[in-house]
Amino acid sequence: MIEVREITKRFGRKEVLKGVSFTAEKGEITCLIGVNGVGKTTVMNAIMNLTPIQSGEILIDGQKINKRSYEKIMFIPDAITMLPQMTIQQAMQFMDDFYESWNEKRAKELLDFFKLEEGNKISNLSKGNTAKINLLLGLALDVDYLLMDEPFSGIDIFSREQIADVFTSHLVEDRGVIITTHEINDIEHLIDKVVILNDGTVVKSFYTEEVREKEGKSVIDVLREVHLQ
Amino acid sequence: MNITFNKRDPLYVQVIRYFKEQIATGAFEPGEEIPSRRELASKLKINPNTAQRAYKEMEEEGLIYTEGNNPSKVTKDIEKIASVRQEMIMEAVDAFVHAIRPINVSLDEVVGLIEAKLNEEQEGRK
Numbered sequence: 061m062i063e064v065r066e067i068t069k070r071f072g073r074k075e076v077l078k079g080v081s082f083t084a085e086k087g088e089i090t091c092l093i094g095v096n097g098v099g100k101t102t103v104m105n106a107i108m109n110l111t112p113i114q115s116g117e118i119l120i121d122g123q124k125i126n127k128r129s130y131e132k133i134m135f136i137p138d139a140i141t142m143l144p145q146m147t148i149q150q151a152m153q154f155m156d157d158f159y160e161s162w163n164e165k166r167a168k169e170l171l172d173f174f175k176l177e178e179g180n181k182i183s184n185l186s187k188g189n190t191a192k193i194n195l196l197l198g199l200a201l202d203v204d205y206l207l208m209d210e211p212f213s214g215i216d217i218f219s220r221e222q223i224a225d226v227f228t229s230h231l232v233e234d235r236g237v238i239i240t241t242h243e244i245n246d247i248e249h250l251i252d253k254v255v256i257l258n259d260g261t262v263v264k265s266f267y268t269e270e271v272r273e274k275e276g277k278s279v280i281d282v283l284r285e286v287h288l289q
Numbered sequence: 290m291n292i293t294f295n296k297r298d299p300l301y302v303q304v305i306r307y308f309k310e311q312i313a314t315g316a317f318e319p320g321e322e323i324p325s326r327r328e329l330a331s332k333l334k335i336n337p338n339t340a341q342r343a344y345k346e347m348e349e350e351g352l353i354y355t356e357g358n359n360p361s362k363v364t365k366d367i368e369k370i371a372s373v374r375q376e377m378i379m380e381a382v383d384a385f386v387h388a389i390r391p392i393n394v395s396l397d398e399v400v401g402l403i404e405a406k407l408n409e410e411q412e413g414r415k
Contacts, residue, residue, distance in 0.1 A: 089336065228330040228337060249300060249335045269299045269339060278296035 061085050062107060062133075062205060062236065067116030069102055076102050078260035079116065086204060086236040089227060089250060093241055093283065094257035100240040101138075103257070104207050107238075108135045120205070131161060133205040136198035138213060140190050144183035148176060148193055155197050167200035170231060174222060188219025195223060199231060206232075208239040212246055220246050248279045256286050290324075290332050300335050304343035308352060312363055313374040319365040323353060 062084040069077040076099045084090040092100045105111040107118055109125050120129045142151040148171070156162040171178065174192040182190065195211055212220050226232060227250045241247065244254075248268070255265040263286050271277050292307045294300060311317040323329075326344055330337040344361065347353045351369050355361040364370065389399060 088338065224334065225331065228327075228334055230327055248296060249294065249339075252336055252338055269301060269342070272297060273299040273302070276297050280296065 061119075061121060062238065063119040064103065064107065065117050065119070067103070067106055067118065068114045069099070069106060069111065070114055076260055077106070077113070080257070080260070080262055081116075082255045082262055082265050084205075084236055084238045084253070087234040088252040089232075089237045089239065090253045090255060091239055091241060091244070091247065091251040092255050092257060093244055095287075096242055098257045099260055100242075100257055101209055104135060104209055104238070104240060107207060108133070110135075132203055133207065134198045134201050134203045136195060136206065136208045136211070138210040140182065140194040140197075142182055142193075142197070145181065147179055147181050149178040151182060151193065151197060152178070152200075155200065159201055161202040163200050163202045166202075166231065167196065170196040170199055170226075173226065173229070173231065186216075186219075188215040188222075191215045191219060192223065195226070199226070203235070205236045205238070208237065210240055210242075212241055212243060224250055244279055244283065251279075254279055254282070256283065258286060290329075292333055294333075294335075300339045301343040301346065304329075304333070304335070304340065305347055305350075305352075308343075308347060309373050309377060312352060312370060313377045317363045319363055319367070319370065321363045322360045323363060325360060 064083070065081050066079045067077055067081075068075065068079055080099070080103060082090070082092075092103060094100055102111060106113050107125070109129075118125050120132060123129065142154065146154070152164075152167055155167075156164065174189070174196065176185075176189060176192065176196075180189075182193065185193065191211065191214075195208070198206060198208070211223055215223075224246055227237070227247070239247075239251075251268055253265065253267050256263050264282065266282065268279055271279070271282055275282075292303060294303055308317065308323075317323070324332060326340040327337055329335075329344075330340040333340070344353065348355065348361070351366065352364055352373065353361045354364060394402075
């Protein structure tokens, strides 16, 4: 489990996170949602220790984040970090050299799943296919937790559908996933839990099936209520 | 397999309803193998935990059964299947009565209309 407890973050005078708390379980897909600029990416960066926080703490399987945490967790940013002149094969090789947890078999399966060829250069890929490769490079690692920043942003509908299909497949397996998005429509049926961020705090967090069962509301209904408040 | 989900009912409940319809109409035959929870999640594009929940409930209700590590199967219990069919019919009748009551039609008129409609549909199928 990833536990985020009362974390705060300031950029200069601007308080971006004002005591954010939530948990993300293994075997579940947790969705951090909110309009742009509410601090979703900052939360991700804080979990990865890429940005120092002012207060609060983050625990992974009960341990404060430390060097060893990085064997358990992978962050997939919203844009690919590989050099554009690399081929997919070279990018995969780079990951293999760099990460002990690289799982070649899963990487090949993902390549098949997305119907992509290893020989293609990253610079020649469409936006949608670049997003798929970006995701593949993270998903192929044998880590327990995956953080994905806006995996559906700015790509065509069919690529979005293909990426969404990965989440229901064995390729994600029983890992813990946190994704950020500002667009819930495509993935309403795929996620276990929603954490709504607004103005630097968690305004609501809930299980999607529970809110349907107990309140007869869709995820969008709940989001609408929060935004109209 | 295709379910048009509405967004406000729990998905696991909608999955169970779909299975009940298939079982009641015989589209899923007694003893027939059903997809694994992962396959179902992929086919319906739903969270695997939701598929798992639906299967767990159906197993508890006796709609499906699992022996050892084998794939789950549709119940062979004829009485159970008959009761599912009865349940589906009653649900449809309830919904119909609920819809028709405010319009104030007599029983005779309604029955006549139902008969005519059913005949018409049957003709249409031939």
